[in-house]
Amino acid sequence: MDSQKLFQVIFNDGTVFHGGVSNSNTRWMEIPHKAIKRIFFLLPSGDYLCLGGYEKYNRFIEATKDWMRVGGKKGMEKLNNEPKIEYIYLMGLKNGIVTSYRVAMREGKPGKDKFRKGDVTRREYKLGKEWYGKPTTGWK
Amino acid sequence: MTTALTCRCNLVDADVNYETTPADYIALDLTNDYLIWTEGDATVKDLMTAEPSSGELNAAASQIDPSADKTVDKCLVMDYSHDWGGAYYTHKVIGMGENKRYVFAFSFDGATASEPQLEAWDDSGHDSTDNHCLGNGTPADSMVKAVCTTASLPGASWAGTAIAGSGAGRYIQLNNGNGALGALGSGETSQELYANIKIVIPTAYATPAIETFVLTTRYTWS
Numbered sequence: 001m002d003s004q005k006l007f008q009v010i011f012n013d014g015t016v017f018h019g020g021v022s023n024s025n026t027r028w029m030e031i032p033h034k035a036i037k038r039i040f041f042l043l044p045s046g047d048y049l050c051l052g053g054y055e056k057y058n059r060f061i062e063a064t065k066d067w068m069r070v071g072g073k074k075g076m077e078k079l080n081n082e083p084k085i086e087y088i089y090l091m092g093l094k095n096g097i098v099t100s101y102r103v104a105m106r107e108g109k110p111g112k113d114k115f116r117k118g119d120v121t122r123r124e125y126k127l128g129k130e131w132y133g134k135p136t137t138g139w140k
Numbered sequence: 141m142t143t144a145l146t147c148r149c150n151l152v153d154a155d156v157n158y159e160t161t162p163a164d165y166i167a168l169d170l171t172n173d174y175l176i177w178t179e180g181d182a183t184v185k186d187l188m189t190a191e192p193s194s195g196e197l198n199a200a201a202s203q204i205d206p207s208a209d210k211t212v213d214k215c216l217v218m219d220y221s222h223d224w225g226g227a228y229y230t231h232k233v234i235g236m237g238e239n240k241r242y243v244f245a246f247s248f249d250g251a252t253a254s255e256p257q258l259e260a261w262d263d264s265g266h267d268s269t270d271n272h273c274l275g276n277g278t279p280a281d282s283m284v285k286a287v288c289t290t291a292s293l294p295g296a297s298w299a300g301t302a303i304a305g306s307g308a309g310r311y312i313q314l315n316n317g318n319g320a321l322g323a324l325g326s327g328e329t330s331q332e333l334y335a336n337i338k339i340v341i342p343t344a345y346a347t348p349a350i351e352t353f354v355l356t357t358r359y360t361w362s
Contacts, residue, residue: 023142024142028362060253060360060361061360061361061362062358062360064356064358065145065359067147067170067246067357068173068354068355069174069352069353080170081170081171083359084264086266086358089360131253132306134313134319135254138362
């Protein structure tokens with residue numbers, strides 16, 4: 001497998017679709033609408049997470065933009081115009097249940113944050129509650 | 141493709157949206173610009189010709205009211221590069237805290253995978269809300285009140301949601317609960333969501349403070 005691709009989709013008909021190489025152009029929305037057998041997702045470690053046997057799949061990026069610091073000059077931190085990627089979500093849907101693999105994309109602060117870059121957290125949600133209790137789009 | 145977000149403030153007429161009147165809005169340079177919530181005085185005001193000092197900001201700070209909640213009177217954009225409206229560093233955000241709809245605008249240049257949400261944190265680490273203005277560890281007590289105005293006016297004397305952190309009920313959804321943003325229509329370059337935000341200091345609050353915090357928009361793309 002091309003180790004640079006963000007994901008590789010294997011369809012039931014045997015054909016393959018390769019994702020992009022950057023989270024700024026993942027090609028997720030270009031995946032053809034046909035039955036998927038399994039998807040290999042690239043993790044920050046270079047390993048792959050394989051999801052198969054689901055009815056639908058999703059992959060999306062969660063980012064934050066600190067759009068304003070508020071206050072006076074003293075002690076203010078510099079912000080950045082670029083969004084900060086926090087997590088990648090890899091999801092599979094079966095029987096109304098979403099299995100979510102949340103991949104941390106930034107280093108936590110030692111002793112303060114529970115997660116380090118590359119940590120994967122598996123959770124299950126009812127469909128429509130998979131992101132902060134809200135639905136997501138982009139299911140394939 | 142990455143969906144980019146541009147944050148804007150209305151400086152002219154909070155009854156008109158960005159789609160029809162983009163010239164009324166300043167796009168914030170997040171590296172240098174910042175907001176100043178202040179009572180204001182003869183020095184700290186709209187259309188300053190220099191960046192206010194810490195001492196000047198202190199002198200113009202809002203005073204805790206012993207007998208009533210105190211809504212901070214003004215919100216100024218500190219436009220470091222003074223690239224809007226001439227050689228001025230500060231501009232008053234029009235409609236802040238009032239029954240106005242088009243005050244803070246969020247322009248997305250594409251689709252999102254979920255509904256964007258507005259949060260407040262101590263700093264860009266997004267791991268604490270210990271500032272007094274964010275509830276001093278109790279997010280429900282946050283003095284920062286926000287309301288989504290994408291679909292309608294906030295209403296007279298709107299209370300808003302106390303925002304701090306990302307716990308349930310302590311942020312606001314920016315698309316009025318209508319979910320993710322779809323793809324742009326033909327010829328469109330952005331789609332806008334709106335909010336109004338104010339700071340309300342509780343009656344006789346015991347701890348005066350000068351604090352900095354960050355407002356954060358959390359969103360997703362495929």
